[in-house]
Amino acid sequence: MKLAALIGSVRKDSFNRKIADFIGERYQSDFTLEKLGIQELPYFDQDQETDPPESVRTFKQKVKDADAILIVTPEYNHSVPGILKNAIDWVSRIDLVMAGKPVLMIGASPGFLGTVRCQLHLKQILAAPGVSALVLPGNEVFIGEVHKKMDDTGKITDEGTVEFLDGVMKNFKTFIESK
Numbered sequence: 001m002k003l004a005a006l007i008g009s010v011r012k013d014s015f016n017r018k019i020a021d022f023i024g025e026r027y028q029s030d031f032t033l034e035k036l037g038i039q040e041l042p043y044f045d046q047d048q049e050t051d052p053p054e055s056v057r058t059f060k061q062k063v064k065d066a067d068a069i070l071i072v073t074p075e076y077n078h079s080v081p082g083i084l085k086n087a088i089d090w091v092s093r094i095d096l097v098m099a100g101k102p103v104l105m106i107g108a109s110p111g112f113l114g115t116v117r118c119q120l121h122l123k124q125i126l127a128a129p130g131v132s133a134l135v136l137p138g139n140e141v142f143i144g145e146v147h148k149k150m151d152d153t154g155k156i157t158d159e160g161t162v163e164f165l166d167g168v169m170k171n172f173k174t175f176i177e178s179k
């Protein structure tokens, strides 16, 4: 199955990007994961939505071709990072490539709450008419105190977190197959 990953951080040592890489490697027998370069997208511009720049066309095509979307994102100021919202705004117009797409949201932060507030907002955004994505129900992945759960290479060293992720990824696969 093809997973397109949207990462809400461009930071070189991003915990969230490392988690996406960890997932890509650990579950490679079930999924191929491609991280989409949402940092290359221009700011959404309604004047360009019917004839968007090449980077936007490519991005939308990759979302369309994916069997499902994995979003791995930090929380910025109790909400969704602008870079991620911008990418979602592009896919929410004209050809609606996210509509009906299975989505799994994952978030990590050094704080205790592990992006809870971001994901509450993100869930609302993904339910907007132009987006209409299908968020995996009953599985919420908030990885708090992430700096204590990962080594320098990006390997998740906390066994409980890995076990939990194993279960969620299995559920996500079943969910995608049911669509």
Ligand code: FNR
Binding pocket: 009, 010, 011, 013, 014, 015, 016, 017, 073, 074, 075, 076, 077, 078, 079, 108, 109, 110, 111, 113, 114, 115
């Ligand atoms: C943060 N951070 C943060 N953390 C959190 O739990 N809730 C929040 O609202 C915020 N707000 C916030 C705003 C901005 C602008 C920055 C730069 C950071 C801290 C954040 O969780 C931390 O920097 C993570 O390490 C960012 O994720 P990556 O880049 O490691 O994936």
